[in-house]
Amino acid sequence: MTIAIESLDKLLAPMRGDCAAGSVSLVGAGPGDVELLTLKALRLLRSADVVVYDRLVSAEVMAEVPPQTLAIDVGKRPGCHGMKQAQINQLLVDLARSGRQVVRLKGGDPFIFGRGGEEMQWLQQAGIPCQVVPGITAAVGCAAATGIPLTHRDCAQSVRFITGHSKTGEPDLSDASLGATQQTLVFYMGLSGCVAIADQLRAHGRAGDTPVAIVENGTRVTQRVITTTLSELANTVAREQPQSPALLMVGEVVRLYRPESLSAAALASAG
Numbered sequence: 368m369t370i371a372i373e374s375l376d377k378l379l380a381p382m383r384g385d386c387a388a389g390s391v392s393l394v395g396a397g398p399g400d401v402e403l404l405t406l407k408a409l410r411l412l413r414s415a416d417v418v419v420y421d422r423l424v425s426a427e428v429m430a431e432v433p434p435q436t437l438a439i440d441v442g443k444r445p446g447c448h449g450m451k452q453a454q455i456n457q458l459l460v461d462l463a464r465s466g467r468q469v470v471r472l473k474g475g476d477p478f479i480f481g482r483g484g485e486e487m488q489w490l491q492q493a494g495i496p497c498q499v500v501p502g503i504t505a506a507v508g509c510a511a512a513t514g515i516p517l518t519h520r521d522c523a524q525s526v527r528f529i530t531g532h533s534k535t536g537e538p539d540l541s542d543a544s545l546g547a548t549q550q551t552l553v554f555y556m557g558l559s560g561c562v563a564i565a566d567q568l569r570a571h572g573r574a575g576d577t578p579v580a581i582v583e584n585g586t587r588v589t590q591r592v593i594t595t596t597l598s599e600l601a602n603t604v605a606r607e608q609p610q611s612p613a614l615l616m617v618g619e620v621v622r623l624y625r626p627e628s629l630s631a632a633a634l635a636s637a638g
């Protein structure tokens with residue numbers, strides 16, 4: 368049962384009497400494919416009193432929430448604001464204080480660019496019992512679903528997960544070591560800043576022909592993969608108009624992409 372944010376007040380009345388202890392589980396929902404949920408996440412989803420979720424959580428994952436369980440959508444969509452982070456933090460505290468077992472369901476992994484760290488700190492300060500359940504982060508899900516390894520002994524000794532959207536809204540790419548070869552860079556929220564990303568990586572010394580994969584809706588039935596190069600990235604994005612959620616994978620590993628050789632099982636699970 369999905370409820371509107373406006374009718375939350377009614378929910379915050381104590382559920383099991385004043386002394387009942389509520390708690391919050393920060394649970395990773397993975398990148399979309401429901402089979403990538405952990406068993407722990409599934410168990411918590413099925414036993415929660417209320418699930419607080421955001422827009423990255425796929426419909427298939429939400430279908431695992433029992434129909435009688437309250438589900439609160441606090442998601443932000445481009446051009447349409449959901450609840451502000453401070454309101455979400457407070458909602459989690461209020462729901463737990465009302466005695467409920469709360470699942471805070473977040474796309475991917477709660478501790479990778481998901482503001483799960485902030486929510487955990489807030490809960491800790493409020494004295495609310497809190498546990499964290501990891502999820503498969505988008506980079507790992509997309510790597511598996513495309514057959515692009517994140518590391519490879521021949522060409523990538525390390526991988527970095529980078530946000531294209533720092534506190535200022537712009538990517539912070541001042542670190543010159545981003546120009547080093549032999550590493551894979553994965554940009555989350557990188558679509559809108561793709562021009563700056565390509566320019567900065569070139570300025571730090573990455574070659575213009577460094578391959579880039581744009582993975583849209585990774586692991587979902589709607590998955591789309593577009594390959595290009597750093598020097599062509601801006602043109603490709605303008606032409607192909609990839610939509611969020613999408614990742615940019617940058618590095619020699621992208622040359623290993625072989626769409627024709629993805630196994631039937633992988634394609635079936637991607638739909």
Ligand code: SAH
Pocket residue numbers: 398399423473474475476477478479480481503504505506509554555556557582583584585586587611612613614
């Ligand atoms: N906590 C999440 C990331 C949240 S930031 C995680 O661990 O995956 C949101 C960004 O994640 C999106 O803008 C996009 O860059 C990326 N993302 C999330 N799900 C994705 C998916 N299924 N396919 C491609 N990118 C995805």
